[in-house]
Amino acid sequence: MQVLPPPPPAVTAPAPDRSASTVDEVRVAAALTDARVMVDSGFRGASIVLYGAVFNPSDTPADVVVVVRGPDAPVRLVKKTRNMGVWLNSRPVLFEGAPGFYMTASTRPLGDIAEFGQLRRLGVGLDHLRINAPEESRTVTRYGVKDVVVSRLGEDYLDWRRAVIRLREAAALYNGDPDGVEFVDEGLFRAEVELPTVAPTGKYFAEVWLFQEGEPVSVSNLTLTVEKVGLERDIYEFAHRRPWSYGILCVVLAAFTGWGASRVFRRE
Template structure:
């Protein structure tokens, strides 16, 4: 903690030193985030974890900071993928997938950490403009010709399913200021977090106004024996199939040797 204070002091000093040069127009506030690593490996038994992201405000107004009017929202966004949402309906008493809607570029996962509840930070409209927050995320339908009501219904279902799977999450209070300009954000990685290039984005708000955004990339990979099997199954699928068959034949033959009764 002592070290952090020292760091904050240095940043503050450099800030005050910079003031005289632009006395009339104070330097614009900015935000930076840093990841201690650009790749995270998770093993087969991964049961979810918290990822901590550190960041700092650049040129914060000390008065605003003291009053707690700076808000930060940090998002860890999974790789975008097309998704099909299907709805079951009854046909002759049987539940059948009938209607469907395809969405382009839906982030596979989306976890948010905020300083305060989302509705306290800024207006619903600015969230919409920024496409920020799981409930404001813009989902692009593949077929824009569908009726808005249908698209809305399937978008809501998509968000609800993602949240139920733990892939879309919100951590209110997950961003904490450690000093006037240093903050720490805790975002959740779901147990079923998808592999690929994730994007960490930080949004800075001042008294409800969006100021700046900054982002960093994070690669999530799976490692371990199970992942090797997965890779082989996809990259060398023919050999994998031959292996699966041989394994079954040998097991059957061994089973006969070990347990023969005639």
């Protein structure tokens, strides 16, 4: 009878070390349920949940502020002016660097979380959104026409800036929700990011700020990609990579369609 050797001693895996920052420091951690949104012909908007946890070993309460900023894009504005009894468009003003999408969500109103100067320094909130024109006035060609870029608008700057925000709010591209962050359990929170149908494609950046006594104590940075897929993506890339070829092809297709329609109606 063969005697089997004794089994080897059990090896106990060492317990994972707890992060020092988790134990000793106040910090916030966050993630997205979906970091990629695909846009096709049937896209009707998207709702993404941002969730996270607050590690707060102290007795001081903390507030969470979520800021999501979409890709920057130029914004061209004109204003109706009355000249000799006739309403005319003013010189166009082109703002560069305005985000195509911007939202904030917080546990309570931003004015109750931090002071005006602190919010302005961080660029948190629609009232503190950085929308700047170029430093020097110059004439460039955009949208097929010559636009006058105005950098020193004087007292009218605030009116133009409010117009940008108002138009983007009407399109559901800018939004601020003072109750958008909800604590579902002790230290666990969630917020919803609503992307409208007209949300621009590109890379989005999300900042999750943790405030204590009016001061930012921690921040978590996330990225979100909104991209076209399928035939829409192929057409979009072709139009931007070969604009001349795309334009000629559109003219040819339009001419062929018109010729075909005329032949059909002529036969009838």
